Amino acid sequence: MADAVLRLNDVRRLFDVSAPWLARILSGTGPRMLKAVDGVTFEIARGETFALVGESGCGKSTVARLVVGLYEPSSGSIEIDGTDIASLKTRKAQAPVRRRVQMVFQDPYASLNPRWRVKDIIAEPIRTHGLIRGEAAIRARVDELLRQVSLTPADGDKYPHAFSGGQRQRISIARALASEPEFLVLDEPTSALDVSVQAQILNLMKDLQRRLGLTYLFISHNLAVIYHVSDKVGVMYLGRLVEVAAKADLFARPQHPYTRLLLDTVPDLAMTGRERVAVRGEVPNPIDPPSGCAFHPRCPFANERCKTERPSLLAAGGNMVACHAVQEGRLPPWGGAA
Amino acid sequence: MLAFILRRIFQAAVVLVAVASIAGLLFPYVGDPIGCLLGQDARPDQIRELRGALGLDRPFYVQFWHFLSNAVQGEFGLSLRQGAKVSRLIGERLPATLELSFVAAILALGAGIPMGVYAALRRGSFLSQLFMTLSLLGVSLPVFLIGILLILVFSVTLGWFPSFGRGQTVDLGWWTSGLLTRDGWHHIVLPALTLAIFQLTLILRLVRSEMLEVLRTDYIKFARARGLTNRAVHFGHALKNTLVPVITITGVQVGSIIAFAVITETVFQWPGMGLMFIQAVSYADIPVMSAYLVLVALFFVIISLVVDLLYYLVDPRLRMQRGGGGHGR
Amino acid sequence: MAVDVRAGVVRRAWDTDLAYSFRNSPVAVISAIVTLVLILGSLFAPWVAPHNPFDLSTISLIDAFDPPQWIEGGSPDFPLGTDEQGRDVLSAILFGGRISLGVGLFSTIFAVVLGVTAGLIAGWRGGVIDAFIMRVADVQLSFPAILVALLIDGIVRSTLPHDEQDQIAMLVLVGSIGLSGWVQFARLVRGSTLVERNKEYVQAARVIGVHPIRIVVTHVLPNVLTPVLVVATIYFAFAIITEATLSFLGVGVPPTEPSLGTLIRVGNGYLFSGEWWITVFPAVTLAALVLSVNLLGDWVRDALNPRLQ
């Protein structure tokens, strides 16, 4: 894949969650680091939609924030269009690259400044980067963006509180598009919306992608949504990628036991009466994840090796999987969920 | 637990040192007590002599070190105005202020907390609206004005209570108490009331708003959904959760009683430390001022330590999280 | 055309939830009227007051200790009576109100500017700067504001020669009351800044590449100001009380320019001899002013509280 818009190489991001120093000294514990993202590598080709799926605390939102520069990686590198972001030292030098990567957030209520008019919200990237000069020209561009997301130019004069959740998410998308990006990070863009509105937003995203040739990093915990939008899927568990595969392969032949577990929890709307494997346990505290493979306490196939040795992401049956059981060939074939 | 307490004690020590340093650093630069002591037309040699006697001619850092090392031993030198040892002056005045503050604090807490709880639970009832109106009046009246009004009504017009002084006291050797005589109680009523009213209204309003906040929470709603009696919901669940924030802020309020005692003591000519401080301020009596400041800081630090410990006893989340390797969530 | 636009603005302002809740709260309306009357009366004191209490040529000791006009011995010249120097109490109150309101207003502005700036910096930057600002605030908070004001006032007072003291007494008062009050604004703003900083609209601005200072000023600041407004109203009342208290203790404004607090202090000496009006009328004015400002503050807080709407 020559034309990767985004490439992450062994990216790690730690957060210091230590107790105050005096308490540490008295209880004899060292500093504690939360490994929110623990060595993640993937790349996204131009025009494709890469989806990250996982439960809360798995680090998928941290990956999103690393990509758009809200966090700095603790180690590893992030390349956008072949440029290592860390090699650009100043804000000014980074600005042209950063402009091309924009983000749509989860909460349509918190992601728009309640005290700004919609036209000013959408125009902010244009003004910040000086993309267009002259108020009339900017307004014309704002109107065009509003139409692009199926709102009307008259909506530009209102404040965010006049809009429903779905409409606000359209405004968010218009703002993201205003800086003429080629890459959008979508962090659970529909999980706060009702299903009928979710369908509208998902359709809008697909239309925009086709029309503008955008590349997406799509983050969600909803496998059905991911199935609908993505080309390629990465499954995360406790800061690590456990499986990466093309959509068709992942849903038809999931390899990692955690991927299978997730697929098993998707509610059965077709009401086939399918018996499912009982899911065990909950996601552990990411501050001290289990040793070896972090999934081993919940995994029906775990053995001694899984408890001590951490599996790495290797090719298996067309997918990339981090699982000893898969590599040793001791996993039964997938019975199929949907 | 231990770490928590140690950290608080450490912080308290930092506060004390900071206050002592500010007091010690500022006062050598402040004012000229000599002028106050000798008057405008003193001769230069008189001034020089007095400076030497008071140690004011030595370099600043020597004075500061002297001040700090003495302060640690509770010694603040001689009062520039009265020529007596500051520690002795304070020893004489401390009981008066503490007794006044204590009675006022009991009044404020004893009435303020129940009134606040009532106002929250019976929102909209006549009595709770009366409480709220009165409390707004209490917050709006400056302490000295409350004192003056009480004097006007109960001393001047009705003649029920005396308007100044401490009355008859009993000397216990290290402590002179006004609380052991009828006359003493007679004298403390108005000043204690004055001091308590402002604090009482603050506590009332605080307890009410915190309680209303708690009554809106999910666990109160869930407690109702479980069919618990109003009594259990209000006094079992809501009140204890209200205590957590109330303790913290009440601690600060009770502490500020000491400060407001300055005003009350001035209005009622109560022979306490506050009156002494005001007099010291107008004469730039540095040793007395610094001693008072350090002492007030000490009271505050003690009160906030007690508050932290109470907080700790009430809230299991604090008790567990520190100490061992308990998991947050 | 211009009139139309303005009428539209007025109509829209009249139609807001805030205006509605104001119209429907008699307490708010009455306290607003009382506050406004007192402010206007003080502002235009030289024109409104029957006498100029500072013009020594018009004051005569013969008029001293006149009771209010409705009491025997009172004169319609002095509706609320006169003080020990023969000054008209009503005029003294109006002129004194100017001082009280002025000190209250400017010290509130000072405290708000200082506190909001410190709170924004602490909340936005976090880390060592935050820890430092908040520890300073903690130490100061362990002293009640009135003691801090007393202290600052006392220090400045004793470092300056007597003749300069009176000239800058007002400045010192504003400074000391403002300095003793910045902490609560700083804590409030820091708390809201920490919340707003993590909200997605701020993150969105960062992703867009907006300069951090610009984000703080255009995004965070407008969204943390609502609670500041509420506290500032209540602090304004508190500042008036503090000024009055300091003046009452004799460390406030100089007696040549008496504020309400000074008037009460002077009158307090004549309470026992029966000349109650010298102290009671300034006291009632002070109480009415502070009470109505507090009531307004209470109303603003309730009206702006989204949960109660």
Place this chain on the structure above:
Amino acid sequence: MKPLLELRHIRIELPTRRGTLLAVDDVSFTIGEGEVLGVVGESGAGKSITAAAIIGLLEPPLRLAGGEILLDGARIDNLPPDAFRRIRGKQIGAIFQDPLTSLNPLYTIGRQLVETIRTHLPLGDKAATARAVELLQEVGIPGAAERFNAYPHQFSGGMRQRVVIALALAANPRLIVADEPTTALDVSTQAQIIALLKRLCRDHGTAVMLVTHDMGVIAETADRVAVMYAGRVAEIGPVRQVVKHPQHPYTVGLMGSIPSIGDTLERLPQIDGAMPRLGSIPPGCAFNPRCPKVMERCRVDRPDLLKAHATEAACWLHASISPGEAARG
């Protein structure tokens, strides 16, 4: 057979300064003994408010302005507060959305359980404790006896929701009103909690009103489902029929817009627009501006629930199917 719970023409008002809004408008349905009724709808459809009305915990200024709620054929909505309280927890249990905030953080889960049990059942402390431990075991808390004295913050989200379920079941109620019981949980935990709820209610013969916006949860759990839109029931019927053969155009659109694994659609079928806000519900059928099959009548007349194949739908399209019903509208 008499239904366990019956709602007749429930009307819930929200007074505002711009007039009184109708949050719930003429809602009627029944829940049979041991039946699981799913109530599904988008946010603001009125489903949670209906649930709150059933347990008598509508939050003011919301108020029940009309209609009747019957439990076992006897009206409960007009009971005095204390009598209603006795029903909550004893006859009708409740589960709320967020397990993190549903439990009082200052008390152990054991204490909260025993308190609930003793409020409703004539048991002594010992017996209540034994029952509490039993309940904890039943909801799948490992080491129930040891965890009895633990505080809520020591449990994970899923475990806390299990405790909440134990609390709801403490007095063996005949109906449980569960308001979005899994929304705040991780997907892998959601499945466990739904399975647990299903199993317990089957074992105890408890009926459930399951309020959620997640059609998948309903499809797996409910016997019947009511679809709410803008404060009214749009369609109600057996879950299989509603999911597979929806009759109301809104339900059709809703089912179509849910993405599912394995479909080959490039675009999802979407309903344009959004559910109207309370203040701007259009006349006639509330869905008419968004409805692909809108007729002239829909803009004027409001349809009641009409027989529509195997379900009932509030839609004029079905007026022809049962002319007798339509004549009333």
